[in-house]
Amino acid sequence: MARSLTALVAAVLTVWLTVSSSSPAGAADTDPVGHWPLAPEPEVVARFDPPADPWGAGHRGVDLLGRPGQAVLAALPGRVSFVGSLAGRGVLVVDHGATRTTYEPVSATVAVGADLAAGAPIGILQAGASHCAPRACLHWGWIxxxxxxxxxxxxxxGGPVRLLPLWREEPVGAAPVPQRSAYDGWRPPVVTLRLSW
Structure with missing residues (x-):
């Protein structure tokens, strides 16, 4: 029995060491820390719902509840790459290298080529042209x-929930591993039977 217990402990330790030494999926692709484009932190009216294919239905960003005339802020540092009107809405795009963020409906207060810090004002939220009329909403995208x-x-x-292991270096709430075998010093109990006839 001692051999099977030892083999089980060795197998569990091998699996634990293998799992804890490998990096979790996506660890190299850490998201940048951004800034809410509306302050104070807005209510999310419509969440991200990517389409199954490039032409499919879906929601390619999020809608944030705001108020007409509210300042719109850059989510990340970057450079303004587009300011204009698309389908009757003011659109602003900020380039961040490999990604870009989009904001609409916005009346821009910056010009193409402007370098921005995260949280810098970039425009004013327009009324009437939002996805959630009659309320004013900012449609915020990331591409x-x-x-x-x-x-x-x-x-x-505020993205999808990612489950993490219960431990980092050591298991949480793990009982200490005994330094000796559970059988060291163990003696069978002495049972005394008295028989009377």
């Missing part, structure tokens, strides 16, 4: 490369 839409809430810690 990687040419057409890969990402959830912008990941920039502010």
């Amino acid at each position: 990687e490369g040419a057409e890969t839409y990402l959830d912008p809430l990941r920039l502010v810690g």
Whole structure:
């Protein structure tokens, strides 16, 4: 029995060491820490719902509840790469290298080529042209490369839930491992039977 217990402990330790030494999926692709584009932190009216294919239905960003005339802020540092009107809405795009963030409907207060810090004012939220009329909402998007839409809430810690292991270096709440075998010094109990006839 001692051999099977030892083999079981060795197998569990081997699996634990293998899992804890490998990096979790996506660890190299850590999201940048961003800034909410509306202050104070807004209510999320519509969440990210990417389409199954490039032409499919979905929601390629999030809608944040705001008020007409409210300042819109850059989510990440970057350079303004587009300011204009698309489908009757003011649109502003900030380039961040491999990604870019989009904001609409916005009346821009910055010009193409302007370098921005995270949290810098970039425009004013327009009334009437929002996705959630009659309320005013900012449609905020985050795009990687040419057409890969990402959830912008990941920039502010509100993206999908990721499950992490219960421990980092040591298991949480693990009982200490005894330094000796459970059988060391063990003696069978003495049972005395008295028989009477």
